[in-house]
Amino acid sequence: MAQIQPYMPWIIMAVNGLIAGWIAGLLLGGGGLIRNLVVGIIGAFIGGALVQAGLLKLPYDFNTLIPAFGNQIAVSTIGALLVIILARIIGR
Numbered sequence: 458m459a460q461i462q463p464y465m466p467w468i469i470m471a472v473n474g475l476i477a478g479w480i481a482g483l484l485l486g487g488g489g490l491i492r493n494l495v496v497g498i499i500g501a502f503i504g505g506a507l508v509q510a511g512l513l514k515l516p517y518d519f520n521t522l523i524p525a526f527g528n529q530i531a532v533s534t535i536g537a538l539l540v541i542i543l544a545r546i547i548g549r
Contacts, residue, residue, distance in 0.1 A: 473526065474498035477533030485541050500537025501529070508532055 471494065478497030482488035488496065507513035513535065519527030 469526075470498065470501065473529055473533055474501055474537075476530050477501060477537045480530075480534045481537035481541055484538065496537045496540050497533055500535070500540050501533035502536065503539055504532035504534075504536025507536070 474497030475490075475494045476497065477500055478488065478493030478495070481496060481500065482493050504513065513532065515528060515531055519531040521527065523530060
């Protein structure tokens with residue numbers, strides 16, 4: 458059985474963050490590659506914390522759309538949307 462490389466979780470987190478940030482950027486406008494990556498990774502932490510606290514529950518199993526990572530991307534996108542909205546509120 459192949460051993461998972463020690464850097465693979467970091468690559469998966471970066472790709473997940475990039476996708477989530479990109480989707481959030483499409484929904485709320487603006488953002489470049491680096492901004493999307495940062496917003497997506499921060500959003501992944503926030504979304505994960507909300508799920509752990511029981512404050513966020515997905516109404517649909519997104520793993521049927523994107524096997525193995527659909528729910529992670531959905532939660533990260535919700536977190537990224539919250540990050541962008543909070544940044545816009547604070548920036549005013």
